[in-house]
Amino acid sequence: MPRPPLAREKVLDAFESIVIADGERAATLDATAKAAGVSKGGLLYHFGSKEELAAGLLERLDTLTTADLAVMAAADEGPVAYYIRTSVMEDEALDRALIAATRLAQGGSIAAAEGLRNNRRRWEDAIRPHVRDRTSLDLVMLLSDGLYFNNSLDVHGPERLVPHDEELSALIALVLKSTT
Numbered sequence: 001m002p003r004p005p006l007a008r009e010k011v012l013d014a015f016e017s018i019v020i021a022d023g024e025r026a027a028t029l030d031a032t033a034k035a036a037g038v039s040k041g042g043l044l045y046h047f048g049s050k051e052e053l054a055a056g057l058l059e060r061l062d063t064l065t066t067a068d069l070a071v072m073a074a075a076d077e078g079p080v081a082y083y084i085r086t087s088v089m090e091d092e093a094l095d096r097a098l099i100a101a102t103r104l105a106q107g108g109s110i111a112a113a114e115g116l117r118n119n120r121r122r123w124e125d126a127i128r129p130h131v132r133d134r135t136s137l138d139l140v141m142l143l144s145d146g147l148y149f150n151n152s153l154d155v156h157g158p159e160r161l162v163p164h165d166e167e168l169s170a171l172i173a174l175v176l177k178s179t180t
Helices: 006-022 029-036 040-046 050-074 079-085 093-106 110-130 134-153 165-179
Strands: none
Touching: 006 029, 006 040, 006 050, 006 093, 029 040, 029 050, 050 079, 050 093, 050 110, 079 110, 079 134, 079 165, 093 110, 110 134, 134 165
């Protein structure tokens, strides 16, 4: 599959950054074009409206999720451990797309909310065969959600809200012991 044009990606990157930093309302076409370093006409060539920008962002999220699921399926540590470990955000493309989609959903975007639910279902489907029952699946998913949420609060503050390194490995071992 050919890569999307660089200008299109720059526009999506700018839209994503504005949505994350300032919210959906601030991500106007003018602000997005300016942040991307393109003319408004250049933006409109790729995205005819703000709704098309949001749809492009959700398409990006879907593509990144598909890639993540492939890596998860091949992970030496197994899908459950991989999923929990990667729930601690590291400013990767997937993390940024998830945060931006969440901000869109919080702003009332039905498409973003549905896209997020669909992604969560896809991750559940990938994990389900590797846990013993529905309760174990819920434990893994909710732990991941909690790590992800607390990571968003753990912005160089005095408290450590998210376990890292050995602590995270010990948590993963405990979850694997109790879910398989």
